[in-house]
Amino acid sequence: MSEDSWDVIVVGGGGAGLAAAVTAAEHGATVLLLESETELGGSTQLSAGLFTAAATSVQRALGIEDDAKRFFQHYMDLNHWMLKPGLVRTFCEQSGPTLEWLIGLGVEIPARISSNAHMPGLSQAGVEDVWRGHVPKDQGYGLIQVLDKARRAHGIETVLATRAQSLIREHGRIVGVVADDVEVRANAVVIASGGFAQDASLVDRYFPAAHAAGESLFVVAAPGSRGDHLRFAQEIESSVTGQGWGLLLPTAYFQRHHHWTSGFPPKSRIYVNGLGRRFMDEDASYAVSTGIMAAQPGEVWAVFDEPARLGLPSGYTDWVPERVAAEADAGRTLRAATLTELADRMGVPAEALTHTVTRWNEQLPHGSDEEFLRHRTLANKGSSADPDPIAQAPYYAVRMLPAELVCTHAGMEIDSAATVLDRNGNPVPGLFAAGEAGAGVLGQRYVGGGNAVANALTMGRIAGRNAARLARRGTSAGRAPAGV
Secondary structure: OOOOEEEEEEEOOEHHHHHHHHHHHHOOOOEEEEOOOOOOEHHHHHOOOOEEOOOOHHHHHOOOOOOHHHHHHHHHHHOOOOOOHHHHHHHHHHHHHHHHHHHHHOOOOOOOEOOOOOOOEEEOOEOOOOOOEEEOOOHHHHHHHHHHHHHHHOOOEEEOOOOEEEEEEEOOEEEEEEEOOEEEEEEEEEEOOOOOOOOHHHHHHHOHHHHHHHHHOEEOOOOOOOOHHHHHHHHHOEOEEOOOOEEEEEEEOOOOOOHHHHOOOOOOOEEEOOOOOEOOOOOOOHHHHHHHHHOOOOOEEEEEEHHHHHOOOOOOOOOOHHHHHHHHHOOOOEEEOOHHHHHHHHOOOHHHHHHHHHHHHHHHHHOOOOOOOHHHHHHHOOOOOOOOOOOOOOEEEEEEEEEEEEEEOOEEEEOOOOEEEEOOOOEEEEEEEOHHHEEOOOOOOOOEOOHHHHHHHHHHHHHHHHHHHHHHHOOOOOOOOOOO
16 A cells, blocks of 8 residues: 555455456556455455346357347346346346456456356356356466556556455545555545455344254355455445345255255156155256255255265365265165165155156166256256166155355445445445445346356456546545446
8 A cells, every 4th residue: 555545446356356456557546455365366266257238249159149138138037127227237238248357357258058157158158148158267266366457557456355244435435544553545446345254143044044944054265255345335325225135045955055066966866745745957057046946845955875975076075975975874865775764864755765766767767857857957968868767776855955155245235337335325425335235236047157256356347447438537425327
């Protein structure tokens, strides 16, 4: 913090903050970037790096026709039109240009079909009507490395291990921040400090549904996701939106790590509810699967057999043959010699469970799933072999529930220019927000892999540009243009 005043201060050095800082510098602003942790990257660096976007060069190279209008319609329909259309339209329109900007900076996304979040290319990342999941080389880490290279090229001063404590407001305008008890002045401030998943008290208040998982709940968001943006909002009385929304992934009760580390349940499995009936495509996107599970009567169980357990690959922490056996030995995972006995231990009708498994064995192991169309999902994931029947004892039942907290959606309400709004809906002069800190794009339903990263970088870019415009003009109020 070598100067008394800057054009723009960016609080937070994850994907949103880096995008904002680099963009502001591109537009001639002097920028100070403050990061509370000892390294840059935030939750973006921990992610797969998927980026959802429409009308991109990658799509065009693969002959896929798409546009922002189609993306917008799908996005709003999935979220029941509970988001502000103007803001979401801007996001959908600018996600494609933001992706092209990243490619121009050096992000590599080959024009090929990707079958999973680890294969660079274009994937089906959620329940999108057109494939929009762009998987970069080197995942989220690769995105951060490219953005950090751009940061260094612009000479953006960055201070690590420095947490912003409060905002400085004078005459109704934000004019800087206090960090480590030092006042730092700026013409505009961008809040990109991440979500609040690491603060249990804030989760209780703003996303209480997460605590339905009880002791099974675990958090994979970055350590800096402590809800600083919500404290700033309370301090300056800005509007907060997105309460009750966030992203929980369905996991086994015994998982405590992201699935990249925990591993995955066996392909040959079915999910059954408290009625003993199968109710979903087991490989449905987490954009919708969490909601499907939460709506079921009774508990949700993953049912599989001994060959499925033994077929689990090694190298993971949880979904490996030895861990499942240990959980069964301890009585936490159910194990039985017959389906009738397993049903009794699960507390579900034996006749229903037996019929469910029989119907599965007659269909998907032979290439078709008439009720839930899982064969299509498996094909889109690059799976060429049909699942095996569930037919060899012992049989297992593992309780499944939404328990992996990835990101939170409540934050400072923003408009399409990424300007923070007060409780009357008016712009807070000099203040912008993006990513999980700037709420209104991530909604009730998560569109799929790449939704949060695209939101962070797209709105971060918009925030950075508009903050630079405001700072360079020396304007004290008013809405900045949204376009980038």
